[in-house]
Amino acid sequence: MSSTLSATTSQPELAVDGEIxxxxxxxxxxxxxxxxxxxxxxxxxxxxxxxxxxxxxxxARYLSQLDTADRQEPTEALAVxxxxxxxxxxxxxxxxxxxxxxxxxxxxxxxxxxxxxxPDSRSMATSGRGSGVVGDNVxxxxxxxxxxxxxxEVTNSGSDRAQLANIAKxxxxxxxxxxxxxxxxxxxxxxxxxxxCHEAGITxxxxxxxTSGAKAEGRFGKQxxxxxxxxxxAYRCPAGERLPYRYTNEEAGKMLRRYWTTxxxxxxxxxxxxxxxxxxxxxxxxxxxxEAVQQRLDTNPQTMRQRRETVEHPFGTIKARMGATHxxxxxxxxxxxxxxxxxxxxxxxxxxxxxxxxxxxxxxxx
Numbered sequence: 452m453s454s455t456l457s458a459t460t461s462q463p464e465l466a467v468d469g470e471i472x473x474x475x476x477x478x479x480x481x482x483x484x485x486x487x488x489x490x491x492x493x494x495x496x497x498x499x500x501x502x503x504x505x506x507x508x509x510x511a512r513y514l515s516q517l518d519t520a521d522r523q524e525p526t527e528a529l530a531v532x533x534x535x536x537x538x539x540x541x542x543x544x545x546x547x548x549x550x551x552x553x554x555x556x557x558x559x560x561x562x563x564x565x566x567x568x569x570p571d572s573r574s575m576a577t578s579g580r581g582s583g584v585v586g587d588n589v590x591x592x593x594x595x596x597x598x599x600x601x602x603x604e605v606t607n608s609g610s611d612r613a614q615l616a617n618i619a620k621x622x623x624x625x626x627x628x629x630x631x632x633x634x635x636x637x638x639x640x641x642x643x644x645x646x647x648c649h650e651a652g653i654t655x656x657x658x659x660x661x662t663s664g665a666k667a668e669g670r671f672g673k674q675x676x677x678x679x680x681x682x683x684x685a686y687r688c689p690a691g692e693r694l695p696y697r698y699t700n701e702e703a704g705k706m707l708r709r710y711w712t713t714x715x716x717x718x719x720x721x722x723x724x725x726x727x728x729x730x731x732x733x734x735x736x737x738x739x740x741x742e743a744v745q746q747r748l749d750t751n752p753q754t755m756r757q758r759r760e761t762v763e764h765p766f767g768t769i770k771a772r773m774g775a776t777h778x779x780x781x782x783x784x785x786x787x788x789x790x791x792x793x794x795x796x797x798x799x800x801x802x803x804x805x806x807x808x809x810x811x812x813x814x815x816x817x
Contacts, residue, residue: 492567493574493585499554506547513540569781573607587778587786590614591765591794592622595757597805598764600794601625605787615639615655616647623653632656634754642705645744646737656747656754671724676732678742686710686732690720694732706736769793 494502513536520533557565566572566585574585588609592602602621608614615635623631633648635657648655666672676694677687686694694710701707715721715729724730735741748754773793780789802811 490574490585493564493572494553494557494566495564495574496557499550499557502550503547506543506550510540510543510547513543569786571607571781571783571786573609575609587783588614589790590618592618592625593761593765595761597801598761599798599801600765603790603794605783605790607783611638612641613644615641615644615657616651616653619648619653619655620651623651630654634758636755636758642735642737642741645740649737649740654747655744656751657744658748658755659741659745665725669723671720671730673732678734678738684708686734688712688730689724690718692718694730699736708734708736710734765797769797772796 517533517536517540520529520536523529553565553567557563562573564573566574568585572585572587575588588606588611590604590606591600593600602618602625604618604621606614615633619631619633629652631653633653633655635655637658637660640657640659645655663672663674671689675689679685679687679693682693684696688694692712692714694712697709697711699706699708709731710733711729711731713729715725718724778786778789780786799811806814
């Protein structure tokens, strides 16, 4: 995807001259569009509906032109125009029939999306508005020191939200590292993924998306409330009031704790805080992991710069070699094989640039 991911690993068992040498990896993800016309051959529920509206509007416009022609004096030019309009109406009816067939296939698919060029490719959003592509999501783990690709995977997931733990654990397994530090951009932020990384011995650093509706409307966000773990599990609001714990409930598979105070009604900052009777704060049972992520980012903001500097190398090199960013094959297994060859070629040339051809040949002969 257009989002990027980088990671750092520590490998305690690797020693050089009696000292511990640390190795780092960086993960990058990017889209590779399969065909230039692929967006027009990809159908989702929304795309089908938009296309149907377009066709119906065109039919109505041509029918209106035919009605107008019927009210005019017959001429040779008018007869030619009527024939042309009827031909266009015939083509539109054929397109509507095809669209109905595509809609039936689309509704029958598990994710309610079909692609005619490659059945495995999927629509993927990019940072530019209206500039999404239809293709495959390539996840790659790269060594930050040598910029060697450690692990990679091709998926057709349209989002990076569920990719962090998977590629980070693959990199950790390949490096045989006891611990790993992952640095990602906000496109990877997912509470369950961060928890899964923590349980796998992977420390994550990434910014949280700014999705607070209250903050966007000029009111206090959750980050303006201070958690007080030592004061009987409570929050302190911007006005200095204490929001005690009230109850716990499960929502979307998460155990959430709820906090609020009854002092909001008489608070002078109420308009800046909430539009309801009181401001309520929700805390996930593993919220301390998310707080630790933010603390690491605040302590070491240069890690995001390191991520940017690392991911551009493999990203730019591989896409430049592919030419116009297109895979030549179709379906995930074949695209995965093509990507594996591209990774192999990249790693070989990278090693030759680092150590030279002769040392590489000696190492391969062992």
